[in-house]
Amino acid sequence: MNQANTAFVLVAASLVMLMTPGLAFFYGGLVGRSNTLSIMIQSFASMGITTAMWWLVGYSLCFSGGAGGVYGNFHNALLLNISIDSLYSPTHIPVLVLVAYQMMFAIITPALITGAFTNRVTFKAYLIFLVLWQVCVYYPFVHMLWGGGLLEQWGARDFAGGIVVHASAGFAALASVLYVGKRRFADEPHNLPLIALGTGLLWFGWYGFNAGSELAVNQITAVAFLNTDIAASFAATTWLLLEWWRAKKPHFLGLLTGAVAGLATITPAAGYVPIWASVVIGITSGVVCYGAIQLKNRVRLDDALDVWGVHGVGGLVGIVLLGVFASRAINASGGVGLVHGSFSFFGKEVVAGVATSAYAFGFTLVMLKVIGLITPVRVDEATERSPDKMMHGEVAYSFGESSISSNVVEQIATVEEAN
DSSP: OOHHHHHHHHHHHHHHHHHHHHHHHHHHHHSOGGGHHHHHHHHHHHHHHHHHHIIIIIHHHHHSSOTTSSOOOSTTGGGTTOOTTOEETTTTEEHHHHHHHHHHHHHHHHHHHTTTSTTTBOHHHHHHHHHHHIIIIIHHHHHHHHSSOHHHHHTOOOSSSIIIIIIHHHHHHHHHHHHHOOOSSOOOOOOHHHHHHHHHHHHHHHHHHHGGGGOSOSHHHHHHHHHHHHHHHHHHHHHHHHHHHHHSSOOHHHHHHHHHHHHHHHTTTTTTSOHHHHHHHHHHHHHHHHHHHHHHHHTTOOOTTOHIIIIIHHHHHHHHHHHHHOOTTTOTTSOOOGGGTOHHHHHHHHHHHHHHHHHHHHHHHHHHHHHHHHSOOBOOHHHHHSHIIIIISOOSOSOOHHHHHHHHHHHHHHHHHHO
16 A cells, blocks of 8 residues: 555545535525525535445446446445455555545535526435436446546546536536526525635635546646646636626626636646646636626526536536647646647547537436426425525524614614613
């Protein structure tokens, strides 16, 4: 066992785990006050249910057997046939550490989708969605790209989840929005500091997400770490300047959104491209993802928290740019990008990105229709007006405008009586 690699990946797994609560804070601030808990519980529910699924069949279907295929097998279901001494041979870390690290990826991926259909989907339908989507979309994508499956054998690459996580979730979000339709009531961001907290946790955790995907401590780890920060920074700055130019004021929310878009876009390329390429990727992410959201607004697509524009478009753009900038001087296990004279690898990345995004979109649309035959997917009008109270019997804030006004009146009356 390589102790340094093992310790590093354990820390990276912890960072990726922290991203899911970070996502809950990020989404919780982006929605209205009456919807804060109903969006946050969806992220935390994924932590529990996805962990159980990963233990039951998830890890096995992703990483057991099935060379060149779409799924693995059930050899490691219930984590059987994995001893505490089993090592992941490329980096000599315990297999159980790999199980834990990849489990954190599985947790956050379906949680990303929830921002698109906020306050419109019943909790029961979401739980069914959470299970089916992982089994039929996430697990085969992991196996095909990271578990020795079809796309990996073909030569496509995805360092940390441009296809597996972001494009798949983003295009599934697009399908879910088309299925559930528009919101009945406006639901504006209510807490920018909460969004900033969530962004900070996501950005911090993303170092474990990207640099940790090398599963070792080496030069590629350092490149992935630095590429992650540079791309996020340039994307955030680009977004800030674009909104400043259009709205005549620098928007904090735009800066935060741009950072997340940059993080999503660099993810598939982080460990395969030179440092200078991350600057180009960050700027491109800021421009293209910002444009995607403007397009969404023009066509009045009610992707409430811009999951498609940030994660779907960002992930797909990142895969395409990986095909442009990949260099074997950075990572010998990667490909040769378009700028280095190889159209073949670029073509494979484009085909893999487009095909998987189309599948995630199409399957999600069909799956939601099937779920609708089992249980209502969309909430009724009363529930949509007050999701936290109607669905969960709880509220995020125990003080409201009415109670504040009442308290003020009581205090004034007390002072008047004293005088």
